[in-house]
Amino acid sequence: MNHDISLVVNGEPYRLSVPSHRTLLQVLREQLVLTGTKNGCEAGECGACTVLMNGEPVNSCMVLAPEADGADLVTIEGLVQDSQLDPLQEAFLASGATQCGYCTPGILINARALLDRNPSPTEMQVREALVGNLCRCTGYLRIFDAVQMAARSGVEAEA
Amino acid sequence: MQPFDYVVPQDFREASVLLASGEGHALALMGGTDLLVRIRAGLVRPELVVDLKKLPGMQVIRQDADGGLSIGAACTMNQVANDGLVRERYDLLVQACNSVASYQLRNRATVGGNCCNGSPAADTAPALYCLGAVAEIFGPGGRRRVPIEGFFAGPGRTALAPGEFLTAILLPPFSSGARGAFKKLGRTRAGDISIVSVALCAFEETGDGRRKAVAPRGWRIGLGAVGPTPMRATRAEDSLALDQSPAGVAEAAELAAQAAQPIDDVRASATYRTAMVRVLTRRGIEAVLQSLEGSA
Numbered sequence: 390m391n392h393d394i395s396l397v398v399n400g401e402p403y404r405l406s407v408p409s410h411r412t413l414l415q416v417l418r419e420q421l422v423l424t425g426t427k428n429g430c431e432a433g434e435c436g437a438c439t440v441l442m443n444g445e446p447v448n449s450c451m452v453l454a455p456e457a458d459g460a461d462l463v464t465i466e467g468l469v470q471d472s473q474l475d476p477l478q479e480a481f482l483a484s485g486a487t488q489c490g491y492c493t494p495g496i497l498i499n500a501r502a503l504l505d506r507n508p509s510p511t512e513m514q515v516r517e518a519l520v521g522n523l524c525r526c527t528g529y530l531r532i533f534d535a536v537q538m539a540a541r542s543g544v545e546a547e548a
Numbered sequence: 549m550q551p552f553d554y555v556v557p558q559d560f561r562e563a564s565v566l567l568a569s570g571e572g573h574a575l576a577l578m579g580g581t582d583l584l585v586r587i588r589a590g591l592v593r594p595e596l597v598v599d600l601k602k603l604p605g606m607q608v609i610r611q612d613a614d615g616g617l618s619i620g621a622a623c624t625m626n627q628v629a630n631d632g633l634v635r636e637r638y639d640l641l642v643q644a645c646n647s648v649a650s651y652q653l654r655n656r657a658t659v660g661g662n663c664c665n666g667s668p669a670a671d672t673a674p675a676l677y678c679l680g681a682v683a684e685i686f687g688p689g690g691r692r693r694v695p696i697e698g699f700f701a702g703p704g705r706t707a708l709a710p711g712e713f714l715t716a717i718l719l720p721p722f723s724s725g726a727r728g729a730f731k732k733l734g735r736t737r738a739g740d741i742s743i744v745s746v747a748l749c750a751f752e753e754t755g756d757g758r759r760k761a762v763a764p765r766g767w768r769i770g771l772g773a774v775g776p777t778p779m780r781a782t783r784a785e786d787s788l789a790l791d792q793s794p795a796g797v798a799e800a801a802e803l804a805a806q807a808a809q810p811i812d813d814v815r816a817s818a819t820y821r822t823a824m825v826r827v828l829t830r831r832g833i834e835a836v837l838q839s840l841e842g843s844a
Binding site for chain 1: 549550551552553554556577579580581584585588597599626649650651652653655656738739
């Protein structure tokens with residue numbers, strides 16, 4: 390059975406026909422060719438597929454495409470505004486918080502959501518927020534540093 | 549994922565009829581965080597997935613006429629943990645919700661779904677046992693209510709009959725002074741499934757049946773992942789109510805360990821689980837006592 394759904398992805402409206410058993414992750418990657426969102430574990434464990442759904446981070450592998458009808462989504466492709474990298478992306482580059490890069494889009498999206506709800510997180514709050522994002526390269530420390538660096542630059546920009 | 553049909557029922561009756569259809573090949577969907585994993589693993593092969601979360605009230609938390617709280621079965625863990633009324637009166641449930649998996653998953657996982665899986669390791673269950681929660685069910689026979697102890701029927705089994713589904717978790721009135729602690733042991737400090745979990749709360753029974761916790765008289769202790777269902781350690785509760793000295797705390801922890809009926813499995817041995825019930829119960833009691841002292 391196919392379902393007609395409407396979505397907004399990175400500000401662009403879409404009308405799509407999706408099978409019942411396809412996930413939001415598959416729709417993003419295969420139908421919309423937004424391949425920045427990665428497929429890792431398909432079990433909600435690794436966070437590589439994290440996207441913002443109505444402003445909150447979710448594992449897109451754990452959302453059925455028809456469930457996303459009416460949703461407003463932001464993927465890693467949507468973090469760049471007017472050709473400007475998000476302060477988090479700048480901080481990841483400056484800190485060397487990326488190695489192979491597979492986990493990076495999911496971490497950036499989840500960290501963006503953290504800073505949106507808490508502009509000045511402590512290191513423990515950063516760690517807690519990123520529990521659902523596995524990285525097998527970096528050992529995480531530079532990722533935590535980068536999130537706090539971006540938070541500081543955001544707070545300074547506000548001041 | 550193997551193909552299935554997805555449907556959003558328009559009302560409770562249609563949901564019930566759809567779930568009863570197809571002799572077990574129609575499955576209920578709340579947040580999907582367990583169901584989709586089980587479908588991918590081939591553990592279940594539904595022909596129809598019935599999305600219940602858009603039914604009226606399923607995602608609503610509201611105060612009941614008796615002063616208790618009604619939590620729609622499809623409220624997410626984050627929704628419950630961030631709700632003002634829940635935070636004020638049922639902090640124990642907040643702690644339990646926040647112990648589940650990761651922030652992203654808690655944006656999808658629901659308290660109702662956590663119960664409906666029937667897992668003895670369901671992280672919100674020991675807290676719900678302590679809080680005296682009641683499951684509100686809709687089905688072919690209309691609405692009915694079942695105490696949470698009766699809802700969990702065995703590993704992976706619940707009181708839900710064909711065509712029935714959970715609509716809400718009802719929490720009886722608790723004063724804002726009740727103190728609770730949730731202690732969970734997983735393989736890692738965050739996000740993992742419980743090897744053992746212990747929920748505790750202290751409250752004062754007053755004449756009008758309401759409870760407050762300024763001077764703890766009553767205790768509830770709920771255990772997770774150490775039996776075919778979550779359970780209360782009532783002998784430990786009674787013992788602790790009489791004696792909260794260090795010796796009394798040790799005695800209650802021992803009685804809680806004796807109440808546990810764990811099995812050996814891939815995550816831990818029964819012996820280890822029993823020992824950890826003792827440790828987590830003691831730590832939980834100490835945390836509650838400390839929190840009561842802090843507020844006195």
